[in-house]
Amino acid sequence: MEIDRFDPTPIYQQVAAIIRERIKAGELQPRDRVPSESEMVRDHGVARDTARQAVAMLRDEGWVVTLPQRGSFVADKEKWPTEG
Template sequence: MDEDRSHIVDPTRPTYVYQQVADDIAQQIASGRLAPGAMLPAERDLATQYGVAYLTARRAVRELRGRGLVVTLPAKGTYVVKQGAT
């Protein structure tokens, strides 16, 4: 997940930017591109990849946790915990 994904985010869409980022990551999880146990990039790295603010990436990760797709372990990182549906 190191590639530039800034093309995914469209601030003119009637959807919050953090939601667009979370939806894209959720789609990658559902497709198997991000398998259970895979570690997500750090929030600052996600922000760079998607071309968004750090706090937007943080909110996207919180959204994914709320959906039950990832878990964050302090000082360890954020990991995919299950396959999900978008």
């Protein structure tokens, strides 16, 4: 999945969707570190603030937890949002 700059969906939501899909697919497991802001900037060509917004969205949804001075990590599965 790549960023589509012609898609009306905000870029931070697209970045969050990419990470969310990696979690759902099992590529990122509970307690794994999610990509840092710097990695998102490099890998997706987005601004640091965009990366920060994507992580905040995932945190608000319950997909990740952020530990001060340590980074953001995939939340334990029982904390993931239920779909349906």
